[in-house]
């Protein structure tokens with residue numbers, strides 16, 4: 001199910017599609033969402049839609065959007081690490097943008113929608129709750145598939161029955177997509193519905209009968225996996241139980257903490273932000289456990305260097321900024337020994353903040369026997385905090401050991 005297979009149902013031939021692939025597929029699923037235990041009435045993809053998950057009760061976007069959300073779900077949202085909550089808000093914004101576009105399309109194409117709805121068996125009332133289900137179905141199950149001439153075209157995606165049963169793994173996937181000819185030659189696919197889509201199994205892994213086949217969705221952090229897909233890799237929990245955090249992959253976003261340093265309320269905060277934005281270094285500041293030594297991202301070091309340099313000189317005049325610009329252009333290694341010591345100390349403070357706020361959330365997961373997903377999500381949230389805590393501790397150790405990054 002993709003823009004090519006759905007286009008003719010919704011748009012006149014030759015007219016540029018007014019909806020993105022995500023919006024179009026979500027609209028189709030929204031219209032044909034199965035009611036209760038019934039099958040989907042979609043004449044095109046009904047059997048496939050009927051086999052999809054019937055709800056996303058355990059997904060954090062559902063808790064944000066559903067009006068009748070219970071106290072338990074609300075309290076889980078409140079226990080998310082700030083960087084994860086932030087990412088969830090961004091997902092929510094994307095969702096609302098798509099909902100706005102789809103609602104507008106339904107309003108301006110009411111005749112088409114009414115004709116479809118004869119088969120669609122849906123409530124006439126526009127329902128945000130149904131759209132969350134449709135949109136999350138797309139967001140958690142779509143796969144990259146080259147349909148358009150440009151490889152970065154956002155419409156290069158498809159829903160793919162059977163393949164979308166595959167769960168994610170970070171270690172050796174059992175099924176790996178083979179680049180199509182269109183991918184290899186960076187050209188439009190020859191066939192209208194895209195080139196053949198094939199997969200290989202790795203030569204260095206043995207798959208036994210009955211074993212689960214995994215895909216790798218991408219090299220995503222737990223924050224992204226949780227917000228986009230509603231689960232986390234348990235690697236940090238496993239590592240903690242084996243007292244081996246130093247070997248576990250881990251990443252922490254520190255946007256909210258750094259934004260408190262560089263805020264409009266702090267000296268030069270707004271100007272420092274503008275300089276970082278202009279140079280492309282604003283935001284996406286992270287700490288990483290691997291590869292060793294555990295380290296801050298170069299973006300974070302660059303932002304902290306500028307902050308301390310401006311504060312030390314009480315100025316952000318161009319001549320003062322020059323040594324900082326020289327560092328990012330590779331003309332010098334650092335601004336000064338003092339500046340290096342200052343940003344390293346502020347990184348220790350950032351790690352201490354992370355450690356202090358993570359600790360109360362560890363070993364406090366809740367169990368609910370009446371809601372199957374509740375204990376799972378509660379444990380996922382604890383894993384997110386364990387990861388924040390462990391990555392902060394390992395980065396702090398690196399700094400105190402005097403590691404160079």
Ligand SMILES: C[S@@+](CC[C@H](N)C(=O)[O-])C[C@H]1O[C@@H](n2cnc3c(N)ncnc32)[C@H](O)[C@@H]1O
Nearest residue numbers: 053140141164165166167168169229230231232
């Ligand atoms: C494309 S579906 C994968 C198949 C899924 N089990 C199903 O048939 O509904 C993606 C969803 O599967 C679940 N999932 C995938 N990989 C997982 C993993 N490693 N651990 C836990 N849940 C996972 C998440 O709920 C995710 O949103």
